[in-house]
Amino acid sequence: MSAIVAVKRFAFMLAGVFVTAFGLALCVKADLGISPLTTLPNVLNTIVPGISLGTFTFLQHTLFFILTILLLRRDFKPFQLLILPSSFVFGFFIDLSELILEPLPVPNYFVQFLILVISLFIVGLGFSMIINSGVALDANTVFVNSLSLRTGKSYSVLKVITDVTCVAISAAVGLIFLHRIVGIREGTVIMAVFTGFVVGLYNRLLCRVEPFLAAGGKSSGDG
Numbered sequence: 001m002s003a004i005v006a007v008k009r010f011a012f013m014l015a016g017v018f019v020t021a022f023g024l025a026l027c028v029k030a031d032l033g034i035s036p037l038t039t040l041p042n043v044l045n046t047i048v049p050g051i052s053l054g055t056f057t058f059l060q061h062t063l064f065f066i067l068t069i070l071l072l073r074r075d076f077k078p079f080q081l082l083i084l085p086s087s088f089v090f091g092f093f094i095d096l097s098e099l100i101l102e103p104l105p106v107p108n109y110f111v112q113f114l115i116l117v118i119s120l121f122i123v124g125l126g127f128s129m130i131i132n133s134g135v136a137l138d139a140n141t142v143f144v145n146s147l148s149l150r151t152g153k154s155y156s157v158l159k160v161i162t163d164v165t166c167v168a169i170s171a172a173v174g175l176i177f178l179h180r181i182v183g184i185r186e187g188t189v190i191m192a193v194f195t196g197f198v199v200g201l202y203n204r205l206l207c208r209v210e211p212f213l214a215a216g217g218k219s220s221g222d223g
Helices: 003-032 036-047 053-075 080-103 109-133 140-150 155-177 186-216
Strands: none
Touching: 003 036, 003 053, 003 080, 003 109, 003 186, 036 053, 036 080, 036 155, 036 186, 053 080, 080 140, 109 186, 140 155
16 A cells, blocks of 8 residues: 555545544434443443543443454454554544534434434444545454454344443443433434444445545556
8 A cells, every 4th residue: 555545545534533423422412322332431421520431432442452452362463553543533533522512502302313313424424434444443343353253253243242232231330320321212222223224325425435545556666
């Protein structure tokens, strides 16, 4: 991969990371339940508000990163070390997005639901951008892929198991420390069921950026 192609792909991925983070922050703003993977950082942020949602998200991604190393062992690639800085940037973008969205009024359920639907399409766009960048460094995706490699089970099955596990742990943590369930509502189900579908819709459009991202891939010395 040439330097020009690398810069293009990483820039496109970084833009996708910001879009995804903004969509998740918007989902939090809707307050109708957050995406399954963000339920644990969200409830921990509620319990310890002095630590931001972005920080807890980064810590969760760090856990996925460590589990990936344990699963892959010698198959772990040095390139995958970039998962950590990518996760840090993702957490920072979540906190930044929450700050940007703080003044947004949410007066009633209709507006909440509208914001939730908008966040679904924004998150889907962000995920699609990350996927089509060709340098996806999402800690959870890499972890589930590693789990699939080691167990022989399909990615889709393990993804569902991971999401359900995160939601179950989040519910338990909320009940133990707050005596209530936090951030798990109809929005959680909607995000879980429809995000993949929305990503698929965007993928059909964004696959057209591949020629642009690949342009400049050969150096003058290539044969």
